[in-house]
Amino acid sequence: AQSVTQPDARVTVSEGASLQLRCKYSYSGTPYLFWYVQYPRQGLQLLLKYYSGDPVVQGVNGFEAEFIKSNSSFHLRKASVHWSDSAVYFCAVVNYGNEKITFGAGTKLTIKP
Amino acid sequence: GALVYQYPRRTICKSGTSMRMECQAVGFQATSVAWYRQSPQKTFELIALSTVNSAIKYEQNFTQEKFPISHPNLSFSSMTVLNAYLEDRGLYLCGAGRDINTGQLYFGEGSKLTVL
Incomplete structure:
Protein backbone atom coordinates (compact mmCIF):
# COMPACT_ATOMS: atom_id res chain seq x y z
CA ALA A 1 0.00 0.00 0.00
CA GLN A 2 1.15 3.49 -0.68
CA SER A 3 1.63 6.07 2.03
CA VAL A 4 3.00 9.55 2.45
CA THR A 5 4.73 10.92 5.54
CA GLN A 6 5.23 14.58 6.27
CA PRO A 7 7.17 14.49 9.53
CA ASP A 8 6.79 18.17 10.37
CA ALA A 9 3.29 19.21 11.31
CA ARG A 10 4.35 22.85 11.66
CA VAL A 11 7.26 24.85 10.29
CA THR A 12 8.03 28.49 11.04
CA VAL A 13 10.58 30.48 9.07
CA SER A 14 11.44 34.13 8.76
CA GLU A 15 10.49 36.04 5.66
CA GLY A 16 13.31 35.93 3.17
CA ALA A 17 14.78 32.74 4.61
CA SER A 18 15.04 29.49 2.73
CA LEU A 19 12.56 26.69 3.22
CA GLN A 20 12.44 22.93 3.04
CA LEU A 21 9.32 20.91 3.74
CA ARG A 22 9.93 17.22 4.03
CA CYS A 23 8.02 14.43 2.38
CA LYS A 24 8.72 10.72 2.29
CA TYR A 25 6.62 8.19 0.49
CA SER A 26 6.16 4.48 0.50
CA TYR A 27 5.28 2.92 -2.81
CA SER A 28 6.44 -0.24 -4.53
CA GLY A 29 6.52 1.08 -8.07
CA THR A 30 7.59 4.37 -9.59
CA PRO A 31 5.43 7.02 -8.06
CA TYR A 32 3.85 10.11 -9.43
CA LEU A 33 4.46 12.77 -6.79
CA PHE A 34 2.79 16.07 -6.09
CA TRP A 35 2.81 19.02 -3.80
CA TYR A 36 -0.44 20.84 -3.18
CA VAL A 37 -1.01 24.00 -1.14
CA GLN A 38 -4.09 24.97 0.81
CA TYR A 39 -4.40 28.65 1.62
CA PRO A 40 -6.70 29.69 4.46
CA ARG A 41 -10.35 29.02 3.73
CA GLN A 42 -9.57 27.68 0.28
CA GLY A 43 -9.31 24.33 -1.48
CA LEU A 44 -6.19 22.70 -2.82
CA GLN A 45 -3.98 24.12 -5.52
CA LEU A 46 -1.31 22.20 -7.36
CA LEU A 47 2.20 23.55 -6.79
CA LEU A 48 4.21 21.07 -8.80
CA LYS A 49 4.32 17.49 -9.96
CA TYR A 50 6.86 14.83 -10.83
CA TYR A 51 6.23 12.05 -13.31
CA SER A 52 9.66 11.15 -14.65
CA GLY A 53 12.89 12.64 -16.01
CA ASP A 54 14.74 15.45 -14.26
CA PRO A 55 14.37 14.76 -10.55
CA VAL A 56 14.23 18.46 -9.75
CA VAL A 57 10.91 19.94 -10.76
CA GLN A 58 9.96 23.56 -10.76
CA GLY A 59 6.59 24.78 -9.60
CA VAL A 60 4.73 28.01 -9.20
CA ASN A 61 5.86 30.94 -7.05
CA GLY A 62 9.50 29.84 -6.95
CA PHE A 63 8.90 26.44 -5.38
CA GLU A 64 10.81 23.38 -6.46
CA ALA A 65 11.04 19.80 -5.30
CA GLU A 66 13.58 17.05 -5.74
CA PHE A 67 12.73 13.40 -6.20
CA ILE A 68 15.39 11.23 -4.56
CA LYS A 69 14.50 7.64 -5.25
CA SER A 70 17.15 6.14 -2.99
CA ASN A 71 15.70 8.08 -0.09
CA SER A 72 12.04 7.78 -1.08
CA SER A 73 11.79 11.50 -0.63
CA PHE A 74 10.23 14.44 -2.43
CA HIS A 75 11.11 17.49 -0.35
CA LEU A 76 9.76 20.89 -1.26
CA ARG A 77 12.12 23.87 -1.30
CA LYS A 78 12.07 27.58 -1.79
CA ALA A 79 15.08 29.87 -1.74
CA SER A 80 13.37 32.87 -0.18
CA VAL A 81 9.91 32.75 1.36
CA HIS A 82 7.35 35.50 1.35
CA TRP A 83 4.66 36.18 3.93
CA SER A 84 2.06 35.10 1.37
CA ASP A 85 3.51 31.59 1.41
CA SER A 86 1.84 30.96 4.76
CA ALA A 87 -0.42 27.99 4.14
CA VAL A 88 -0.71 24.26 4.63
CA TYR A 89 1.30 22.17 2.20
CA PHE A 90 0.38 18.62 1.27
CA CYS A 91 2.56 16.05 -0.38
CA ALA A 92 0.72 13.41 -2.41
CA VAL A 93 1.47 10.24 -4.34
CA VAL A 94 -0.50 8.55 -7.07
CA ASN A 95 -0.66 4.83 -7.48
CA TYR A 96 -0.90 4.59 -11.24
CA GLY A 97 -3.47 2.02 -12.22
CA ASN A 98 -5.08 2.01 -8.83
CA GLU A 99 -6.47 5.45 -9.50
CA LYS A 100 -5.84 6.66 -5.99
CA ILE A 101 -4.19 9.80 -4.70
CA THR A 102 -2.85 9.53 -1.17
CA PHE A 103 -2.12 12.71 0.75
CA GLY A 104 0.27 13.29 3.60
CA ALA A 105 -0.95 14.84 6.82
CA GLY A 106 0.17 18.28 5.74
CA THR A 107 2.69 20.81 7.06
CA LYS A 108 1.49 24.15 8.25
CA LEU A 109 3.94 26.85 7.21
CA THR A 110 4.05 30.11 9.13
CA ILE A 111 6.17 32.99 7.93
CA LYS A 112 7.54 35.37 10.56
CA PRO A 113 7.96 39.01 9.58
CA GLY B 1 -8.10 27.68 -17.86
CA ALA B 2 -9.39 24.75 -15.89
CA LEU B 3 -11.58 25.61 -12.94
CA VAL B 4 -13.72 23.70 -10.49
CA TYR B 5 -16.58 25.30 -8.62
CA GLN B 6 -18.17 23.81 -5.57
CA TYR B 7 -21.37 24.90 -3.85
CA PRO B 8 -22.56 25.54 -1.37
CA ARG B 9 -19.40 26.83 0.25
CA ARG B 10 -20.79 26.38 3.71
CA THR B 11 -23.74 24.54 5.18
CA ILE B 12 -24.98 24.15 8.71
CA CYS B 13 -27.40 21.31 9.17
CA LYS B 14 -29.12 19.61 12.03
CA SER B 15 -28.01 16.20 13.13
CA GLY B 16 -29.83 13.51 11.17
CA THR B 17 -30.56 15.66 8.15
CA SER B 18 -28.89 15.54 4.75
CA MET B 19 -26.75 17.86 2.71
CA ARG B 20 -26.16 17.86 -1.02
CA MET B 21 -23.08 19.42 -2.55
CA GLU B 22 -22.28 20.06 -6.17
CA CYS B 23 -19.14 20.23 -8.23
CA GLN B 24 -18.90 21.98 -11.58
CA ALA B 25 -15.91 21.68 -13.90
CA VAL B 26 -15.23 24.49 -16.36
CA GLY B 27 -12.71 24.50 -19.17
CA PHE B 28 -11.92 20.81 -19.26
CA GLN B 29 -13.56 17.42 -19.31
CA ALA B 30 -14.00 16.03 -15.84
CA THR B 31 -13.77 12.38 -16.79
CA SER B 32 -12.82 11.51 -13.23
CA VAL B 33 -14.08 13.13 -10.07
CA ALA B 34 -12.68 12.34 -6.64
CA TRP B 35 -14.52 13.37 -3.51
CA TYR B 36 -12.42 13.95 -0.40
CA ARG B 37 -13.21 14.88 3.16
CA GLN B 38 -10.89 16.90 5.33
CA SER B 39 -11.96 16.46 8.93
CA PRO B 40 -10.81 18.99 11.53
CA GLN B 41 -7.05 18.72 12.08
CA LYS B 42 -6.76 15.85 9.62
CA THR B 43 -5.58 15.23 6.10
CA PHE B 44 -7.71 14.39 3.11
CA GLU B 45 -9.58 11.12 3.11
CA LEU B 46 -10.73 9.81 -0.22
CA ILE B 47 -14.44 9.05 -0.09
CA ALA B 48 -14.96 7.78 -3.61
CA LEU B 49 -13.74 8.03 -7.14
CA SER B 50 -16.19 8.46 -9.98
CA THR B 51 -15.36 7.99 -13.64
CA VAL B 52 -17.96 8.69 -16.29
CA ASN B 53 -19.46 5.48 -17.67
CA SER B 54 -17.89 3.40 -14.91
CA ALA B 55 -18.98 2.29 -11.50
CA ILE B 56 -18.23 4.59 -8.61
CA LYS B 57 -15.53 3.21 -6.33
CA TYR B 58 -15.95 3.87 -2.63
CA GLU B 59 -13.16 3.67 -0.11
CA GLN B 60 -13.36 1.26 2.77
CA ASN B 61 -14.91 3.55 5.36
CA PHE B 62 -17.44 5.13 3.03
CA THR B 63 -20.57 3.71 1.40
CA GLN B 64 -22.95 4.63 -1.35
CA GLU B 65 -25.79 4.40 1.14
CA LYS B 66 -24.26 7.20 3.18
CA PHE B 67 -22.59 9.26 0.43
CA PRO B 68 -24.50 8.77 -2.83
CA ILE B 69 -22.71 10.33 -5.78
CA SER B 70 -23.97 11.34 -9.19
CA HIS B 71 -21.65 12.00 -12.14
CA PRO B 72 -23.97 12.34 -15.12
CA ASN B 73 -21.65 14.13 -17.55
CA LEU B 74 -18.15 15.50 -18.08
CA SER B 75 -18.75 18.75 -16.26
CA PHE B 76 -20.82 17.96 -13.21
CA SER B 77 -20.89 15.78 -10.13
CA SER B 78 -22.83 15.87 -6.90
CA MET B 79 -22.56 14.09 -3.58
CA THR B 80 -25.01 13.94 -0.71
CA VAL B 81 -24.18 13.34 2.92
CA LEU B 82 -27.21 11.45 4.19
CA ASN B 83 -28.24 11.45 7.81
CA ALA B 84 -25.34 13.65 8.84
CA TYR B 85 -23.90 13.45 12.33
CA LEU B 86 -21.10 15.19 14.14
CA GLU B 87 -18.42 12.90 12.73
CA ASP B 88 -19.40 13.94 9.22
CA ARG B 89 -18.37 17.53 9.72
CA GLY B 90 -15.48 18.84 7.71
CA LEU B 91 -14.48 20.27 4.39
CA TYR B 92 -15.59 18.22 1.41
CA LEU B 93 -13.41 18.70 -1.62
CA CYS B 94 -14.16 17.78 -5.19
CA GLY B 95 -11.14 17.08 -7.38
CA ALA B 96 -11.74 16.64 -11.10
CA GLY B 97 -9.48 15.62 -13.92
CA ARG B 98 -9.28 14.07 -17.33
CA ASP B 99 -7.33 11.04 -16.20
CA ILE B 100 -7.04 10.16 -12.54
CA ASN B 101 -3.94 8.15 -13.26
CA THR B 102 -2.00 11.32 -13.97
CA GLY B 103 -2.82 12.40 -10.46
CA GLN B 104 -3.42 15.94 -11.57
CA LEU B 105 -6.75 17.03 -10.28
CA TYR B 106 -8.25 20.48 -10.24
CA PHE B 107 -9.85 21.12 -6.90
CA GLY B 108 -12.74 23.27 -5.91
CA LEU B 116 -25.35 20.81 14.99
Missing part, protein backbone atom coordinates in the same frame (compact mmCIF):
# COMPACT_ATOMS: atom_id res chain seq x y z
CA GLU B 109 -12.66 25.41 -2.81
CA GLY B 110 -14.68 22.89 -0.90
CA SER B 111 -18.03 22.66 0.81
CA LYS B 112 -17.76 23.04 4.54
CA LEU B 113 -20.27 21.05 6.54
CA THR B 114 -21.11 21.90 10.12
CA VAL B 115 -23.46 19.58 11.96
Whole structure:
Protein backbone atom coordinates (compact mmCIF):
# COMPACT_ATOMS: atom_id res chain seq x y z
CA ALA A 1 0.00 0.00 0.00
CA GLN A 2 1.15 3.49 -0.68
CA SER A 3 1.63 6.07 2.03
CA VAL A 4 3.00 9.55 2.45
CA THR A 5 4.73 10.92 5.54
CA GLN A 6 5.23 14.58 6.27
CA PRO A 7 7.17 14.49 9.53
CA ASP A 8 6.79 18.17 10.37
CA ALA A 9 3.29 19.21 11.31
CA ARG A 10 4.35 22.85 11.66
CA VAL A 11 7.26 24.85 10.29
CA THR A 12 8.03 28.49 11.04
CA VAL A 13 10.58 30.48 9.07
CA SER A 14 11.44 34.13 8.76
CA GLU A 15 10.49 36.04 5.66
CA GLY A 16 13.31 35.93 3.17
CA ALA A 17 14.78 32.74 4.61
CA SER A 18 15.04 29.49 2.73
CA LEU A 19 12.56 26.69 3.22
CA GLN A 20 12.44 22.93 3.04
CA LEU A 21 9.32 20.91 3.74
CA ARG A 22 9.93 17.22 4.03
CA CYS A 23 8.02 14.43 2.38
CA LYS A 24 8.72 10.72 2.29
CA TYR A 25 6.62 8.19 0.49
CA SER A 26 6.16 4.48 0.50
CA TYR A 27 5.28 2.92 -2.81
CA SER A 28 6.44 -0.24 -4.53
CA GLY A 29 6.52 1.08 -8.07
CA THR A 30 7.59 4.37 -9.59
CA PRO A 31 5.43 7.02 -8.06
CA TYR A 32 3.85 10.11 -9.43
CA LEU A 33 4.46 12.77 -6.79
CA PHE A 34 2.79 16.07 -6.09
CA TRP A 35 2.81 19.02 -3.80
CA TYR A 36 -0.44 20.84 -3.18
CA VAL A 37 -1.01 24.00 -1.14
CA GLN A 38 -4.09 24.97 0.81
CA TYR A 39 -4.40 28.65 1.62
CA PRO A 40 -6.70 29.69 4.46
CA ARG A 41 -10.35 29.02 3.73
CA GLN A 42 -9.57 27.68 0.28
CA GLY A 43 -9.31 24.33 -1.48
CA LEU A 44 -6.19 22.70 -2.82
CA GLN A 45 -3.98 24.12 -5.52
CA LEU A 46 -1.31 22.20 -7.36
CA LEU A 47 2.20 23.55 -6.79
CA LEU A 48 4.21 21.07 -8.80
CA LYS A 49 4.32 17.49 -9.96
CA TYR A 50 6.86 14.83 -10.83
CA TYR A 51 6.23 12.05 -13.31
CA SER A 52 9.66 11.15 -14.65
CA GLY A 53 12.89 12.64 -16.01
CA ASP A 54 14.74 15.45 -14.26
CA PRO A 55 14.37 14.76 -10.55
CA VAL A 56 14.23 18.46 -9.75
CA VAL A 57 10.91 19.94 -10.76
CA GLN A 58 9.96 23.56 -10.76
CA GLY A 59 6.59 24.78 -9.60
CA VAL A 60 4.73 28.01 -9.20
CA ASN A 61 5.86 30.94 -7.05
CA GLY A 62 9.50 29.84 -6.95
CA PHE A 63 8.90 26.44 -5.38
CA GLU A 64 10.81 23.38 -6.46
CA ALA A 65 11.04 19.80 -5.30
CA GLU A 66 13.58 17.05 -5.74
CA PHE A 67 12.73 13.40 -6.20
CA ILE A 68 15.39 11.23 -4.56
CA LYS A 69 14.50 7.64 -5.25
CA SER A 70 17.15 6.14 -2.99
CA ASN A 71 15.70 8.08 -0.09
CA SER A 72 12.04 7.78 -1.08
CA SER A 73 11.79 11.50 -0.63
CA PHE A 74 10.23 14.44 -2.43
CA HIS A 75 11.11 17.49 -0.35
CA LEU A 76 9.76 20.89 -1.26
CA ARG A 77 12.12 23.87 -1.30
CA LYS A 78 12.07 27.58 -1.79
CA ALA A 79 15.08 29.87 -1.74
CA SER A 80 13.37 32.87 -0.18
CA VAL A 81 9.91 32.75 1.36
CA HIS A 82 7.35 35.50 1.35
CA TRP A 83 4.66 36.18 3.93
CA SER A 84 2.06 35.10 1.37
CA ASP A 85 3.51 31.59 1.41
CA SER A 86 1.84 30.96 4.76
CA ALA A 87 -0.42 27.99 4.14
CA VAL A 88 -0.71 24.26 4.63
CA TYR A 89 1.30 22.17 2.20
CA PHE A 90 0.38 18.62 1.27
CA CYS A 91 2.56 16.05 -0.38
CA ALA A 92 0.72 13.41 -2.41
CA VAL A 93 1.47 10.24 -4.34
CA VAL A 94 -0.50 8.55 -7.07
CA ASN A 95 -0.66 4.83 -7.48
CA TYR A 96 -0.90 4.59 -11.24
CA GLY A 97 -3.47 2.02 -12.22
CA ASN A 98 -5.08 2.01 -8.83
CA GLU A 99 -6.47 5.45 -9.50
CA LYS A 100 -5.84 6.66 -5.99
CA ILE A 101 -4.19 9.80 -4.70
CA THR A 102 -2.85 9.53 -1.17
CA PHE A 103 -2.12 12.71 0.75
CA GLY A 104 0.27 13.29 3.60
CA ALA A 105 -0.95 14.84 6.82
CA GLY A 106 0.17 18.28 5.74
CA THR A 107 2.69 20.81 7.06
CA LYS A 108 1.49 24.15 8.25
CA LEU A 109 3.94 26.85 7.21
CA THR A 110 4.05 30.11 9.13
CA ILE A 111 6.17 32.99 7.93
CA LYS A 112 7.54 35.37 10.56
CA PRO A 113 7.96 39.01 9.58
CA GLY B 1 -8.10 27.68 -17.86
CA ALA B 2 -9.39 24.75 -15.89
CA LEU B 3 -11.58 25.61 -12.94
CA VAL B 4 -13.72 23.70 -10.49
CA TYR B 5 -16.58 25.30 -8.62
CA GLN B 6 -18.17 23.81 -5.57
CA TYR B 7 -21.37 24.90 -3.85
CA PRO B 8 -22.56 25.54 -1.37
CA ARG B 9 -19.40 26.83 0.25
CA ARG B 10 -20.79 26.38 3.71
CA THR B 11 -23.74 24.54 5.18
CA ILE B 12 -24.98 24.15 8.71
CA CYS B 13 -27.40 21.31 9.17
CA LYS B 14 -29.12 19.61 12.03
CA SER B 15 -28.01 16.20 13.13
CA GLY B 16 -29.83 13.51 11.17
CA THR B 17 -30.56 15.66 8.15
CA SER B 18 -28.89 15.54 4.75
CA MET B 19 -26.75 17.86 2.71
CA ARG B 20 -26.16 17.86 -1.02
CA MET B 21 -23.08 19.42 -2.55
CA GLU B 22 -22.28 20.06 -6.17
CA CYS B 23 -19.14 20.23 -8.23
CA GLN B 24 -18.90 21.98 -11.58
CA ALA B 25 -15.91 21.68 -13.90
CA VAL B 26 -15.23 24.49 -16.36
CA GLY B 27 -12.71 24.50 -19.17
CA PHE B 28 -11.92 20.81 -19.26
CA GLN B 29 -13.56 17.42 -19.31
CA ALA B 30 -14.00 16.03 -15.84
CA THR B 31 -13.77 12.38 -16.79
CA SER B 32 -12.82 11.51 -13.23
CA VAL B 33 -14.08 13.13 -10.07
CA ALA B 34 -12.68 12.34 -6.64
CA TRP B 35 -14.52 13.37 -3.51
CA TYR B 36 -12.42 13.95 -0.40
CA ARG B 37 -13.21 14.88 3.16
CA GLN B 38 -10.89 16.90 5.33
CA SER B 39 -11.96 16.46 8.93
CA PRO B 40 -10.81 18.99 11.53
CA GLN B 41 -7.05 18.72 12.08
CA LYS B 42 -6.76 15.85 9.62
CA THR B 43 -5.58 15.23 6.10
CA PHE B 44 -7.71 14.39 3.11
CA GLU B 45 -9.58 11.12 3.11
CA LEU B 46 -10.73 9.81 -0.22
CA ILE B 47 -14.44 9.05 -0.09
CA ALA B 48 -14.96 7.78 -3.61
CA LEU B 49 -13.74 8.03 -7.14
CA SER B 50 -16.19 8.46 -9.98
CA THR B 51 -15.36 7.99 -13.64
CA VAL B 52 -17.96 8.69 -16.29
CA ASN B 53 -19.46 5.48 -17.67
CA SER B 54 -17.89 3.40 -14.91
CA ALA B 55 -18.98 2.29 -11.50
CA ILE B 56 -18.23 4.59 -8.61
CA LYS B 57 -15.53 3.21 -6.33
CA TYR B 58 -15.95 3.87 -2.63
CA GLU B 59 -13.16 3.67 -0.11
CA GLN B 60 -13.36 1.26 2.77
CA ASN B 61 -14.91 3.55 5.36
CA PHE B 62 -17.44 5.13 3.03
CA THR B 63 -20.57 3.71 1.40
CA GLN B 64 -22.95 4.63 -1.35
CA GLU B 65 -25.79 4.40 1.14
CA LYS B 66 -24.26 7.20 3.18
CA PHE B 67 -22.59 9.26 0.43
CA PRO B 68 -24.50 8.77 -2.83
CA ILE B 69 -22.71 10.33 -5.78
CA SER B 70 -23.97 11.34 -9.19
CA HIS B 71 -21.65 12.00 -12.14
CA PRO B 72 -23.97 12.34 -15.12
CA ASN B 73 -21.65 14.13 -17.55
CA LEU B 74 -18.15 15.50 -18.08
CA SER B 75 -18.75 18.75 -16.26
CA PHE B 76 -20.82 17.96 -13.21
CA SER B 77 -20.89 15.78 -10.13
CA SER B 78 -22.83 15.87 -6.90
CA MET B 79 -22.56 14.09 -3.58
CA THR B 80 -25.01 13.94 -0.71
CA VAL B 81 -24.18 13.34 2.92
CA LEU B 82 -27.21 11.45 4.19
CA ASN B 83 -28.24 11.45 7.81
CA ALA B 84 -25.34 13.65 8.84
CA TYR B 85 -23.90 13.45 12.33
CA LEU B 86 -21.10 15.19 14.14
CA GLU B 87 -18.42 12.90 12.73
CA ASP B 88 -19.40 13.94 9.22
CA ARG B 89 -18.37 17.53 9.72
CA GLY B 90 -15.48 18.84 7.71
CA LEU B 91 -14.48 20.27 4.39
CA TYR B 92 -15.59 18.22 1.41
CA LEU B 93 -13.41 18.70 -1.62
CA CYS B 94 -14.16 17.78 -5.19
CA GLY B 95 -11.14 17.08 -7.38
CA ALA B 96 -11.74 16.64 -11.10
CA GLY B 97 -9.48 15.62 -13.92
CA ARG B 98 -9.28 14.07 -17.33
CA ASP B 99 -7.33 11.04 -16.20
CA ILE B 100 -7.04 10.16 -12.54
CA ASN B 101 -3.94 8.15 -13.26
CA THR B 102 -2.00 11.32 -13.97
CA GLY B 103 -2.82 12.40 -10.46
CA GLN B 104 -3.42 15.94 -11.57
CA LEU B 105 -6.75 17.03 -10.28
CA TYR B 106 -8.25 20.48 -10.24
CA PHE B 107 -9.85 21.12 -6.90
CA GLY B 108 -12.74 23.27 -5.91
CA GLU B 109 -12.66 25.41 -2.81
CA GLY B 110 -14.68 22.89 -0.90
CA SER B 111 -18.03 22.66 0.81
CA LYS B 112 -17.76 23.04 4.54
CA LEU B 113 -20.27 21.05 6.54
CA THR B 114 -21.11 21.90 10.12
CA VAL B 115 -23.46 19.58 11.96
CA LEU B 116 -25.35 20.81 14.99
